Amino acid sequence: MSGVESRVPIGLDRETSRRNFLKTAAWTGAALSAMGIGGFGVAVRRAEAEGEYKTYEGLGDAAIVAFAYQLELLEGTFYAEGVKAGIFKDAFLAQIVAIRDHEMAHADALATTLGQLGEEVPATPQFTFPGGTFGDAATFLELAATFEPVGIGAYQGAAPALKSKDILAAAISIHNAECQHRCAINILNLINPPNDLAFEVALPLQKVQAAVKPFGITG
Amino acid sequence: MNNNINVPGAHELARPRTRRDFFKTLAVAGAGATAASALFAGKASAKTDDVDIANFALTLEYLEADFYARALDAGVLSGDALGVVQNLESHESQHVDALVGLLDSVGATPVEKPTFTFPADAFSSEGSILDLAATFEPVGVGAYLGAAPLISSPDILAAAGSIAGVEGEHVVAINWLLGVVPYANEAFPKALTLDEVSAAVAPFMGGEMLSTGGPKLSAAEAYRLAHV
Numbered sequence: 453m454s455g456v457e458s459r460v461p462i463g464l465d466r467e468t469s470r471r472n473f474l475k476t477a478a479w480t481g482a483a484l485s486a487m488g489i490g491g492f493g494v495a496v497r498r499a500e501a502e503g504e505y506k507t508y509e510g511l512g513d514a515a516i517v518a519f520a521y522q523l524e525l526l527e528g529t530f531y532a533e534g535v536k537a538g539i540f541k542d543a544f545l546a547q548i549v550a551i552r553d554h555e556m557a558h559a560d561a562l563a564t565t566l567g568q569l570g571e572e573v574p575a576t577p578q579f580t581f582p583g584g585t586f587g588d589a590a591t592f593l594e595l596a597a598t599f600e601p602v603g604i605g606a607y608q609g610a611a612p613a614l615k616s617k618d619i620l621a622a623a624i625s626i627h628n629a630e631c632q633h634r635c636a637i638n639i640l641n642l643i644n645p646p647n648d649l650a651f652e653v654a655l656p657l658q659k660v661q662a663a664v665k666p667f668g669i670t671g
Numbered sequence: 672m673n674n675n676i677n678v679p680g681a682h683e684l685a686r687p688r689t690r691r692d693f694f695k696t697l698a699v700a701g702a703g704a705t706a707a708s709a710l711f712a713g714k715a716s717a718k719t720d721d722v723d724i725a726n727f728a729l730t731l732e733y734l735e736a737d738f739y740a741r742a743l744d745a746g747v748l749s750g751d752a753l754g755v756v757q758n759l760e761s762h763e764s765q766h767v768d769a770l771v772g773l774l775d776s777v778g779a780t781p782v783e784k785p786t787f788t789f790p791a792d793a794f795s796s797e798g799s800i801l802d803l804a805a806t807f808e809p810v811g812v813g814a815y816l817g818a819a820p821l822i823s824s825p826d827i828l829a830a831a832g833s834i835a836g837v838e839g840e841h842v843v844a845i846n847w848l849l850g851v852v853p854y855a856n857e858a859f860p861k862a863l864t865l866d867e868v869s870a871a872v873a874p875f876m877g878g879e880m881l882s883t884g885g886p887k888l889s890a891a892e893a894y895r896l897a898h899v
Contacts, residue, residue, distance in 0.1 A: 620820050646847065
């Protein structure tokens, strides 16, 4: 995995408390708790689009892929640092390693797609994580639990705005992997049962941008 | 550990490539098969396609919901498995409701719930239930991933994506119960063609092919479509 560390610079933000940092992504929790209500009407409303994809329209496929590439690098870097920190072992370590590899494979696939489109691959951002993120498993997993719904929401929101059916097929597969990560992180967070959502939640572009900005993605 | 992952390009993930590929099984199934004849008549509207796909998904959700309801009724589940399966049953039922609601909302007719058959010992133990669940869930994921690029309506695509992701979570929860580590172990969950989905679920459909809610093809029509 030397490729990950060598190409991705990261920093730890000692100034910002983790609590404040996590507050930035508080909407994620709100969105998820809103899902806790069952019932026919809610189910139908949840399954029907609420127009999140409209916020991605006009960007164009290349810009969407470039943004997704940066999200994957952020996630891949986060998990790579988690592995390096030595805070996990056994099944927990195996899962964090697998997620790291998935995110970097997603980034590579998206970079390949950008190449096929004749587009430049964006420079790797200088990522910043709140101080203490990699200090212990619980802190790390708390942040992981906020990352995954952002990735899910971004792909799910953007998918209907993609013009290319090939890129859509790739995006919807990656989206599924991110959903699988969400459930796996639930398992590591000892949430039981871990499959606690009936419908995944799409996010509008602006909420995704706001969520990842503190980590160094400004695009 | 190595990071040796086969990274597919977008073009390799995009399968089936056409609506015709996806629904090919319906045409070659021959006498007794049900299909949406509009698909093959060259006059299918985008809306018709989406309705067929939504009804196809509804059939799968009916199958999964029925399976988990029977699993709970069997009374052999406890502990972690009981909690997971209760949620599985709840989710699949909500997916059924959502798809029926979607079809109603566009003025289409949802397919009726089929009669499903399961192996005699399917519900005899926690292990047999989880083994079968472990075969169902990736099929559900693959069906949605295969169908998604063929959907015209962004609203229906958004709904399909929302549901597909949950099926992916189900795969992980079942892996956890079965002791598979890591629980989430696919970088690129696979799309399936309708051929593959049909083959996987045919044993539970009494040998019938999946219905997309369209009018039945005559044997002669099916034969012609399979060979033209």
